[in-house]
Amino acid sequence: RIARAASKKEKVLFSGYHGWSDWYLSANLASDNALDGQLMPGLQPNGIPRGLIGTAESFEFNNIDSLKAKIIGNENNIAAIIIEPARGELASDNFLTELRQIADDLNAVLIFDEITSGFRMCAGGVHREFKEKPDMAVFAKSLANGYPMSVIIGKSSVMEAAQSTFISSTNWTERTGLAAAIATITKYQKLNVHQHIKRIGESVKQIWESEAEKHSLNISTSGLPAIAGFTFNHENAQALQSAFTIEMLSRGILGFKQFRPSLAHTEKEVEIYRKSVDEVFLYLASLNELDISNINLADSTFRKLTKE
Template sequence: MIDIDTLKNSKGTKLYRKAKTLIPGGSQLLSKRPEMFAPDIWPAYYSKAKGCHVWDLDGKEYIDMSIMAVGACILGYADEDVDAAVIESIHRGVNSSLNCPEEVDLAEALMELHPWFDMVRYARSGGEALSIAVRIARAKTKRDIVLFSGYHGWTDWYLAANLADKSGLDGQLMPGLEPNGVPRGLTGTAIPFDFNNIESLRKKIIGKESEIAAIIIEPARGEEAPSQYLKTLREISSEIGAVLIYDEITSAFRMCAGGIHCRYGIYPDMAVFAKSMANGYAMSAILGTEDVMQAAQSTFISSTNWTDRVGPTAALATLKKYQKTKTDKHIISIGNKTKKIWQDASLKAGLQINVTGLPTLAAFEFKSKKPMDLNTRFVIEMLQRGFLGFRQFKPSLAHSDIELDKYKNAIEEVFLLLSKLPDDKIISSPVAHAGLYRLTKE
């Protein structure tokens, strides 16, 4: 057991306090802020990561049973095959006045997985890739309005939904986002609708049929996509001449090689991938039909760093190993076993939880008057037992039954402890933030 005072006084917690004086918000990604897990206790920084193990700045080792780099490292940290390919590419030059041939090789590999698409453009992060997709859709249709369901990043086109109504994004994962800095002239150009609610979509379309450039959804994030919903979206998009875009930044490669929409046989005009496609290296891709993608030539979309060799090389190596090892089958199995661990341990302890999500994007929530208190205490107790534990889990190829056996023992012990705590005795340290809402209020 790691002593709680040791966690509070770790090099990582001290460095994070310093970081907040130098970096607005303390870090570059909301989902990695210690406030999301256990304020003043979460280690914050790593010195080394390998497989599904992470070492903090004090050299303490943890098994990562949490977000695994927000889902980016699907093969595990520092995968030897992917890293070897990247290191070789570095020795041959990361960038030059000429283009790297790997971007053509990757295009062919992606089209082989998705034969309904014809062309691809690359970027290095999910948010910018979505913005590229929106730009292309608007260029293709010569229209401005985007209808969307789900979370789609930080850029202006998306946050514009909160210009007219500050609660516009409240039903889209991240409530309370302020659109400060977004031009007021974008008011009315991004309109949300409810997931799996065609009636909600139709109401937003009425009277705007000729103004809608794109309909964007996450086909599956928490649960499997309803096929009839996707089919109707496809029909509506074609009927009004809008570009149908699947945001697969999170869902791609989680349940199969390529986009999760491969499982449904209902194809969009464009799809956007990032996160898992390069096992932690910066890489994203926008795939689409030639008819839509050629519109990129009628606008200006260009960046020096989109031409480096590392991203495509890492993506090719990741895809090769993913297919060779059948990573999808492994992480589905690990995810299902983890969900069962949660369910069995909660029943054994008499602790009420609700388990949700795809096996590869699994989550649970405490059914309690003080769920965030329990979430925070859970994280702390798991840290003390040598785990990065959280209410979400994104399995990787590196996770095995060895880690799961250790995790099972810790979960049973912690769930039993939590079940016996009175509401006013759950935690004495600061409570983790609920979602991302309070993070916007700092």
Template sequence: MYSLEELKKSQGVALYNHAKTLIPGGTQLLSKRPEMFAPEVWPAYYEKAKGCRVWDLDGREFIDMSIMAVGACILGYADDEVDDAVVAALRNGVNSSLNCPEEVQLAEALMALHPWFGMVRYARSGGEAMGLAVRIARAHTRRDTVLFSGYHGWNDWYLAANLADGKGLDGQLMPGLEPNGVPRGLAGTAIPFDANSIESLRDKVKGQENKIAAIIIEPARGEDAPAGYLKDLRELASEIGAVLLFDEITSGFRMCAGGIHRNYGVHPDIAVFAKSMANGYAMSAVLGTEKVMQAAQTTFISSTNWTDRVGPAAALATLKKYQRESVDQHLIATGNRVKDIWRRAAAASGLEVGVTGLPSLAAFAFKARHPMGMNTRFTIEMLQEGFLGFRQFKPSFAHGAAELDQYETAVTKVFAELASDLECTVLDTPKHHAGFQRLTKE
């Protein structure tokens, strides 16, 4: 469909090379760097996005079977219903000296889904919402130390884990994160523990129970939480007087409306949402019990841009459509079908592939001598077939049967081609990056 040479010569590749001379790291988000997919080939920029399709700067059309705006556009790109609500908000004024009523309406809608919470504060991105949530937890407990498992963003409180041990975060999804610029005095204030291991957590807690402000986890990301684990966390947090904080930035709205913790019946003291809650518009929320959230008034948490009308309007429209259309069921069915496509294509080609993840956060991995080379070549071959293809897939409501049929045909073809070149001798471009790496030499 598209030749490798024309992909290499695309306007997007050229613009990205120029961007790296103007923007440190080339992009605002590590997960959108072309080096994470296929260096020197990934189109990098889009002219238009609609449904589950993206058009690059050269007008080439791709079906997005990859990260779908890093999971943000859960209904699909440029959803008419959400966009219409945003346009109406724009025409009535994005901001003013008064507050928009949509933020109260959104609070009521979120509480209806999570009646164990009593209050909410808003921000506009996941990272700042996590910073806000940790501040509230520390203000409530009057303690400093946080214990965490999983990936929780770019803030000082999180990267402080790498001050005492430069590899402290390597087991928490994103290896190689440098704490440069984080005050050395924060060393020891953020301590990682092994995911899904209550024993690992108890070892970290022992002897400093009265210092721990919060226990922070992603309740589920790659797989469902083990039976009893979240309940044990809830009991331990209550026992030592720490705030139990669930980071639902990725898991929220993927398997049900609201937080995935609804499916487990375990209620944290705080839950943080972003990404999917507003279908790509900037919006995040920190929900918590009234007792804990009132601590926000004992510290200073405030921002002009947290009062804009667009985010709440988009979130209300997204939630309305999500619930009316039972979007969670569509996401689960779509993700399960894609996982089956990977398994069938692997079996047909003789490739060894491991398929993992919740259906709405699906992933696969090549079990080969050169997995990074295989990943890179898979992405390149899928681009040539007209797909943004990746080893992860985040389904949206816009992914339909026709797109999945086309995807299955392409994956079956590409897997067969990969099986015939397990040494990746055909790959003549750099391999993708697996984590944070500098893009220029010092």
């Protein structure tokens, strides 16, 4: 809303996952598969006003031509361009340079959603590592070590627009999140947490790669060390992933295809994890195609946790 108020325009172009608000899910009003490559396939925009059709469209990350294609015919109505600067991979320098130029040419607000990437590479946003800077950046509970907290930062020329639109809060006087954020950032800087989580993340990626090679499993790893992940290169990858999680749980570890290291993870936990991955990858390598086809698949969609 701040970006729209600042630009006095309406349309939003985005790449990545940006929550479950109406503005984001409205992308699936015009096409059921608009969000398939951003989050997950099959999201139904039930309950989203039809009047929001065309107000938000997605483009491919690190693909400037994909963005340019969405701009054609909308040059005078682009309010904001929003990306996640890092998730599976970092935004490339060339992509960011062109992205910054396009936003300037359109007089659109460039926003970095740092809810996932923030505090992974440094005490702040990943954008601090880039030459090209956004007009706004958004953070959430990572800056308060899990306590409810969110922050919008930006250039004064953009943020001043917040004064011209109604923004309020139910929890103006609640200070726990603020206190937690100050304590978290102070400790983060004092202990150089980003260096620790990078080292732990690199160790875990190395475990996936070495143990997969040891047991002749075909996998691919991706992501920054602090936002790492792996996938099975198999036609029934979801089944293998489900079996991996089940077997890791039986060993007391909530193991998934992604790993988010924290200061609490030490070399001791990494070694325990290594031994478990070794055992589980050995088990997975022993499965035949029939065994794999009979694995109970983990649900890949959001769903209620309560019974009707």
